[in-house]
Amino acid sequence: MLTIGQGLIDAMVAHARADHPDEACGVIAGPAGLDRPERFIPMVNAARSPTFYEFDSMDLLRLYREMDARDEEPVVVYHSHTATEAYPSRTDISYASEPNAHYVLVSTREPGTEEIRSFRIVDGVVTEEEVSIVPALHH
Amino acid sequence: MAVEVSIPTILRTYTGGAKGVEASGATLKAVIDDLEASHPGIAERLLDDAGLRRFVNVYLNDEDVRFLSGLDTEVSDGDSLTILPAVAGGSR
Numbered sequence A: 001m002l003t004i005g006q007g008l009i010d011a012m013v014a015h016a017r018a019d020h021p022d023e024a025c026g027v028i029a030g031p032a033g034l035d036r037p038e039r040f041i042p043m044v045n046a047a048r049s050p051t052f053y054e055f056d057s058m059d060l061l062r063l064y065r066e067m068d069a070r071d072e073e074p075v076v077v078y079h080s081h082t083a084t085e086a087y088p089s090r091t092d093i094s095y096a097s098e099p100n101a102h103y104v105l106v107s108t109r110e111p112g113t114e115e116i117r118s119f120r121i122v123d124g125v126v127t128e129e130e131v132s133i134v135p136a137l138h139h
Numbered sequence B: 001m002a003v004e005v006s007i008p009t010i011l012r013t014y015t016g017g018a019k020g021v022e023a024s025g026a027t028l029k030a031v032i033d034d035l036e037a038s039h040p041g042i043a044e045r046l047l048d049d050a051g052l053r054r055f056v057n058v059y060l061n062d063e064d065v066r067f068l069s070g071l072d073t074e075v076s077d078g079d080s081l082t083i084l085p086a087v088a089g090g091s092r
Helices: A006-019 A057-069 A090-095 B028-038 B042-046
Strands: A002-005 A025-031 A039-043 A052-054 A072-081 A102-107 A115-122 A125-129 A131-134 B002-006 B020-024 B056-060 B080-085 B088-090
Touching: A002 A006, A006 A025, A006 A039, A006 A072, A006 A102, A006 A115, A006 A131, A039 A057, A057 A072, A057 B056, A057 B080, A090 B088, A115 A131, B002 B028, B020 B028, B028 B042, B042 B056
Parallel strands: A002 A131, A072 A102, B002 B080
Antiparallel strands: A025 A039, A025 A072, A052 B088, A102 A115, A115 A125, B002 B020, B056 B080
16 A cells, blocks of 8 residues: 655656646655655656657666655655556656655646556566555645 | 775665675675675676666765776775665556
8 A cells, every 4th residue: 555645645756747648757755664654756758759768877876865865765756657657657657666666657648637556667577556644744 | 906895775685684785896796795705696687698777876975886887896995885775666
């Protein structure tokens, strides 16, 4: 199960809408070992494509160095599908390389509404999981 | 040349869970051969018939080796190598 704040869901959706029709991608980092997504990190899709995403290799290095320095790990790896359903494709599955992450797919194929689903992808096996959205705290 | 290699989560099954291991070699290719000798199976995750796998990034200190000399990149004593699988995917 992915437990995640409403604000983070809204942030992923806004990013996906902003980049549509290109795929949007990013990470939500959290403290190592706690499975708690906290810090939203939208990334540039270096492929700038409606059917493919890839983090630029230097952006990737900076991201991982920064998470390491903060004792964080990538809790969520998200990306959008702009014309297909929010389900991992064959390429999503082949390239999934964070066995402990929740892979969140946002589909922006319908205007005005998004599909958001979350999956574990380990050793080529996809398992869908429930998304439990925690309301945003008001300060 | 003795180097420190940082191993991503997905490859730690080859290193008994270690996130950093030592290896030696004069070039990246030689270091990978040395890694393979201590951690069998790891080379296949990094290399294919054409060389370094397209969706595996290797950095020598702060530079992506693709912008250096790829597998022929020379390595010096005390260098760090970082391996990070690409974060990528698509609609198909």
